[in-house]
Structure formats: C-alpha cells, structure tokens
Amino acid sequence: ILAGIVVTTVPIAAGYAFGRLVLKIHPVYLLGGITGSMTSGASLSVVTKAANSSLPSLGYTGxxxxxxVLLTVAGSIILYF
Structure with missing residues (x-):
C-alpha cells in the first residue's frame, strides 16, 4: 500500500514543483495540466470548482x-518486451 501511495504522489508533487519553480506556470493552469496528465476528468472537476473558473481546462486539454498517446505507445512497448 505504501508503494502505491509513493508511486501516485511523487510524480504529481515533482511535476507541480517543476512547473512552479522552474517553468513558473500559474497554479491554475498547472493543476489543470497535472489532472490532464493523469487523464482524470474527476480531478479536473474538483480543480475547476476550487478555482471557481474554467481556466484549468486550458491546461488539461493538451x-x-x-x-x-503516450499510454497507447507505452502499452505497446511493454507488450513487445
């Protein structure tokens, strides 16, 4: 269970830290992008409601x-090896 928690939270925290500290992305767009990278529509709903705006959707779509696309390619590569 602990490994699952670490595998889930570390990439999100690292992505947020990199986006804020290095790329200087506004948190609203960044959280939308993180939810998009997780392919989680439910998370987008929560972020949109918390931001009281539809701006996180701009980060989500791309x-x-x-x-x-990456999930499809990675799945094929994993099956190949």
Missing part, C-alpha cells in the same frame, strides 16, 4: 491528449 496534457490529456499527450497522455493518451
């Missing part, structure tokens, strides 16, 4: 499309 990350969601990229994540879906």
């Amino acid at each position: 990350a969601y499309a990229f994540a879906n």
Whole structure:
C-alpha cells in the first residue's frame, strides 16, 4: 500500500514543483495540466470548482491528449518486451 501511495504522489508533487519553480506556470493552469496528465476528468472537476473558473481546462486539454498517446505507445512497448 505504501508503494502505491509513493508511486501516485511523487510524480504529481515533482511535476507541480517543476512547473512552479522552474517553468513558473500559474497554479491554475498547472493543476489543470497535472489532472490532464493523469487523464482524470474527476480531478479536473474538483480543480475547476476550487478555482471557481474554467481556466484549468486550458491546461488539461493538451496534457490529456499527450497522455493518451503516450499510454497507447507505452502499452505497446511493454507488450513487445
């Protein structure tokens, strides 16, 4: 259970820290992008409601499309090896 918690939270925290500290992305767009990379529509709903705006959707769309392509390619690569 602990490994599952670590595997889930570390990439999200690292992505948020990199986006804020290095890329200087506004938190609203960044959280939308992180939810898109997780391909989680439910998370987008929570972030949109918390931001009281639809701006997180702008970060969500590109990350969601990229994540879906990456998941498909990664699945094929894993099956190959």
